[in-house]
Amino acid sequence: MVGAAKIGIGLGVVSILARWVTGNTIFGSPEALVKYGIFGGIGFALMGAFALSMFGLLGRKVRRELSEGMTIGDYMRDKLHPFGYWLMIIILLITTIEAMFVQGMAGGVLLNILFGFPIPLGLLCFFVFCVLFAGIGGIRSIHRFAIVQIVITFAAVILIPVYFFVGKGVEHVYNGLRLYHPYLLVLNNNEGLFFIITGLLIGFGQVFVDQASWQRLYMMEEKKIVPTFLVSGLIFATVPLAFSSLIIIVLFTGGFDDIYSLLFDLVRKIDTMILLVLFVLCAFGAIMSAFGAGLHSMISLMVNNVYQLFRPDASERQKIRLGYILAIAIGALSYGLTIYFQPTLLDLLFFFGIMYASLFLPVVVIVLTKGKAPTFILISAVMGFVAGYSSRMYVDPMMAIWIASLCTALVLTAYLCMTWLWKRYIRTPDHTR
Known part of the structure; x- marks a missing residue:
């Protein structure tokens, strides 16, 4: 239930990719391509590539400081004072619900696109399956499925574009884009940059x-x-670029109404049954795996870092029962939110991007701080939210993200400067200056 498993480099890469090749990657990167041109898909690709690479460097320091942890909550409990710790738990709960x-x-x-299900019915089926898969199956089920999912994903992103670009001809596709959507090929696109x-x-x-990601960090040597x-x-x-190229298959033949009509047209254009099944399995696998990883990590956090503090004598059976209850409750909450709000995935990225942009710098400072980190470091993130x-x-939504980040950075x-001055010139006795 709490994911106490050990993985090597191969399974680690598969597990991380299964976590981050998500519904947002599949549907968000094509939406960004349509809105920002070729820089849209590039932005999604660089976003994940640089972040994952840099997190590895930060993660090495995390493991050196607290090697016996299992979740981000274990580390934050060791680094933060009680008020800061509980504030971080609340923030983590919000970000996990957002991800699901x-x-x-x-x-x-x-x-809805594939089978014409009403969105409420489709959401209900999706959430019930994911809760059973991750909440009850646990981390080992997620890892077993991750291997199959990644194989299917890369088969889809390689075979489908090759099939269409070879069949239609790259030059024919390029000429169609220049004719119907020339703005997609503009290189001096300031908004895209x-x-x-x-x-x-x-x-x-x-x-x-x-x-x-923190959970997987603690599963590795x-x-x-x-x-x-x-x-x-x-x-x-490579994955966001590949999914962006799939939308080009539809765009080069004419206009469109919205991003959902583009996706519907894409499914209709995949006229080979094998490739259609591959695309469907790839999309469902990525969404289910990301939801399952988020749900399982939240269960681990609540069981290890909240419930256990109030019930240190709780048995494994009680923890597992709580995990099942949390799985159902979190799935139900995510379902309710999804029914009530129906923005586009790019809108969600920008809306919650304010929170993520505000948290980035404080988390780095907390990790780099020796000993206990002051609670105000995390409060600066809350000020950025506001x-x-x-x-x-x-x-503009993107400007709001920068305002939040700059506010956090300035505060x-x-x-930190005032703290350094206080320690250096006020609290330090004269004979030690």
Whole structure:
């Protein structure tokens, strides 16, 4: 239930890719391509590649400081004072629900496109299956499925584009894009470049506070952490580019109504049954695996780092029972949110990007701090939340993300400078200066 399993580099890479090749990667990167041109797909690729690679470097320090942990909660309990620890637990709960909310949106949309299910019915089926798969199956079921999922994913992203680009001809596709959608090929697209930079900021925050990534970090030997995350980042970069290229298959033939009509047209254009089945399995596998990883990591966090503090004498049977209850409750909450809110995946990325951009720097400072980290480091992130979400009413969503990040950085820098000055010139006795 709490994921006390050990993995090597090979399974580690597979497990990390299974966590990060998500519904947002499959449907968000094509949406970004349509909105920001070729820089949209590039932004998604760089977002994950750099974040995963850098997290490996941070993760090595984490393991050296606390080698016996299993979750991000274990580490934060060791590094933060009680108020900061519980504040971090609340933030982690919100980010995990958000991640599962995004996957629920992707799952409902996919079922609607493929089978014509009403979105509420599709969401219900999706959530019930994922809760049974991850909440009851545990980390070993997730790892077994991850191997199959990654094989199917890379088969889809290699075979489907090759089939269409060889069949249609690359030059024919390029001429169609120039005719119908020339804006996609513009290189001096300032908004697209701004999306890439903003995406990097969001990506760092997403990976650095992701409970599933921390869980996998603690399943590896220390010497294998950096190469595992580096290889995962390099391989991940190819996936958003491949899914973006699938949308080009539809775009080069004419116009479209919205991103969902594009996806529907894509499914219709895959006229070979084997490739269609491959695409469906790839999409469902990625969404289910990401949801399962997020759900399982949340169960581990709540059982290990919340329930156990209040019930230290709880038996394994009681912990497992609580895990089942949490799996059902979190799945139900995610289902309710997905039914009530139905934004696009890119809208969700920007909305919650404010939170991730604000958390990135404080988490790094907490890890780099020797001993207990001051609670104000985390409070600076909350101040960034407030600034970012308040500014959304007046500025562009991407600008709001930068406002949140800059607010956090300025407050945190001012606090660290004042703390250093206090220790250096005020608290230090004269004879030791």
